[in-house]
Amino acid sequence: MSDETPYEAHSNGPPDGSSNGSPNGGVFTWFMATAVLAVLALVVGVIALFSPNxxxxxxxxxxxxxxxxxxxxxxxxxxxxxxxxxxxxxxxxxxxxxxxxxxxxxxxxxxxxxxxxxxxxxxxxxxxxxxxxxxxxxxxxxxxxxxxxxxxxxxxxxEKATDSASESAAAGEGDFAEIDPNGEPSEDWVPRDPKLPPAPEGTVHEVTFNMVDKVTEVAPGVTQDLWTFEGTTPGPTLRGKVGDKFIVTIVNQTDMDHSIDFHASEVAPNVEMRDIGPGEELVYEFTAEYAGAWMYHCGTAPTLHHIGNGMYGAVVIDPPELAPVDHEFLFVQSEFYFGPEGGIGDLTKMQNEDWDAVVFNGYFNQYVFSPIKVGVNDRVRVWVIDDGPSENSSFHIVGTIFDTTFKEGAYLLRPDASRGGSQALDLQPAQGGFVEFDLDNEGYYTAVTHKFANVGKGAAGVFVAGNPPPR
Ligand SMILES: [Cu+2]
The missing domain is CATH 2.60.40.420 (Cupredoxins -  blue copper proteins)
Known part of the structure; x- marks a missing residue:
């Protein structure tokens, strides 16, 4: 995967304000849809129950x-x-x-x-x-x-054919991809660069996000047919400053409806977040009024499936006077719910919160396989966003203490002799922030979500400080 900024790579599409003619006119916001679905399912079920036999x-x-x-x-x-x-x-x-x-x-x-x-x-x-x-x-x-x-x-x-059909379907669904516990990434695998480049120059950022299906390796021995922005999960990262304007053209190159919802924006959801069908485009404009580490995602129903199968990413809006550091990294935590090998993620598992993997930046144990190198005593900032769709994060790095934490728009902690330190940044899905620290000694420092059941499922990475002897 590439660490190029989307600004340079995908600025080919001048936004076309006249391309807003989706025939769908979808008015279901992602959150309304969930409630409506539940009610409809109930109604349909009740009608079925009372149909005279x-x-x-x-x-x-x-x-x-x-x-x-x-x-x-x-x-x-x-x-x-x-x-x-x-x-x-x-x-x-x-x-x-x-x-x-x-x-x-x-x-x-x-x-x-x-x-x-x-x-x-x-x-x-x-x-x-x-x-x-x-x-x-x-x-x-x-x-x-x-x-x-x-x-x-x-x-x-x-009359019970529905059940037998469901049973056979369920039997077929038992054929899920499985992580090879002793496996390694394939030879073609390229780790996603965790570096977060500074905000690009200028106050207007024009980008194009092509929505494409992409069969992607997400763990040793597992590929999934992900729904993506720009062919990657997470999608491209946007970064700017408070007051910057973003003009994002989304182009649907798949054969199903999709949409986009930037949490960093304040817009009419039924206009900018509406579904667009295959071949359609939409221009989503917003001005970033608030600093923060923001999620974006596809909001098309069922939204759980569209997030769970890969359609999410990050927008970083710098707070004013962000302190200088030696390194900035971005960790997007999310879950995978494997369908068949090479297939799409399993919605039933998503509904049951039965994830197979919890990952940073889209790959199981990504920075265990590809550790992140820093210098001893370098100043490091890690931005963390929990894109879910459903699991929380307790971001912790073994062997260090955060002296600065910023969460959901505010500093919780800044270096100050009168204050203590922080061991974990706690985030629910769709929350974000950053931590700052330095690593005092040469060595290997493991980053995890301290919800430890998820560490074995791939939510781990390693920072290497200096040049310690091999382990
Ligand atoms: Cu979608």
């Missing part, structure tokens, strides 16, 4: 007959006008996407509609029906978020 539809005309079922797709649900059809019938599905983002409706994940834009309708025939019909939306994460339905068969014995 033996009642067949008016339009069902018996074995060999024809049934029309209206299907409505939305975030994140599938509504059907009939939940049961007679054995042997042929179903005409009339499928309408009533949502604000793309969806499809596919029986067993294969037969059905094309990917439908918001407002689109497509009709297809299916049959004769020989058993319960299971269908879902194949946009990654949407099935797990609730976009799944079953049409039962009247008089059939397969």
């Amino acid at each position: 033996g009642e067949t539809s008016d339009t069902a005309v018996g074995e060999g007959g024809e049934v029309t079922i209206d299907v409505t797709l939305g975030e994140m649900f599938i509504e059907v006008s009939e939940t049961e059809v007679p054995l042997g019938s042929t179903i005409t599905f009339v499928v309408t996407n009533d949502g604000t983002m793309q969806h499809d409706f596919k029986i067993d994940g294969s037969t059905g509609t094309a990917m439908l834009n918001p407002g689109a309708t497509e009709t297809f025939e299916y049959g004769p029906v020989e058993g319960p019909v299971n269908a879902w939306c194949t946009v990654p994460g949407h099935k797990e978020a609730g976009m799944e339905t079953t049409i039962g068969v009247a008089g059939g014995s397969g």
Whole structure:
């Protein structure tokens, strides 16, 4: 991975203010979506519970007959006008996407509609029906978020087919990538440079973030098909000073909806953070009014999946009169929830907070494999941001004490004979700050999150002070 600044590398796209014409007009903010999904899931579940079992539809005309079922797709649900059809019938599905983002409706994940834009309708025939019909939306994460339905068969014995389908799906999902505990990074692996360059000159920063899928090595023996900004997880880091303006053009080069949410900004979410579809662009402008270590992320529903599969990064806005140091580094902590080897992250694991890895800057034990060198008694600042999506951080370096800590916009501690020291910077997801320290003796100093269950899962790195003898 490259440590070049995005300013130089990706300033090719002059922002085009007229490119704001997303047809999606998504108004779901990331936090609203979560609540709405929960309610919808409940409603769908209750409706399913109270559907009268033996009642067949008016339009069902018996074995060999024809049934029309209206299907409505939305975030994140599938509504059907009939939940049961007679054995042997042929179903005409009339499928309408009533949502604000793309969806499809596919029986067993294969037969059905094309990917439908918001407002689109497509009709297809299916049959004769020989058993319960299971269908879902194949946009990654949407099935797990609730976009799944079953049409039962009247008089059939397969009313529990949903469960067997789920069981077989679950069996298939057991095929998760696993870290090789004694493994090493592959020969092609390039560690991400932890150095944080100073803010670039000027007060206006124009960058382009291409959203692309990228199969990426994230641990020894594990690659995942990450959703990314600019092909890296974390995405490019932006840095500036209070009052600087950022003009970020996002370009969606994937086949699904995405968006971006800069925590460093104050903007109308329904405008600047809205979903953009495949091939679309959006210009996100903001002025950084507050210093801090800020998260950015994709906010498209289900947001948990979009963050969990790689779409996040950091914005650093320097507080005024930041003290001079010899080295500045950036550590972004996040989790991975492995899907199949080479596949996308598993949303069910994300929902259960069942992470496989907790990492700094996107790779398991990254700076254990590629230690960070500093001089004895050099002054060091490490910026730390917890991008989650769900786990906290207690950033600690074995063998030193922080004499300066800055968290969420304020100094907690500055060098002063009247004050003590700090052992850990505690951060919840979407919080950030920095610590300052020096390493007094030649040697190896391990950085961790002191939630120790996560150290064995990859949240470790090593600072080497001076030239100590090999271990
Ligand atoms: Cu996304």
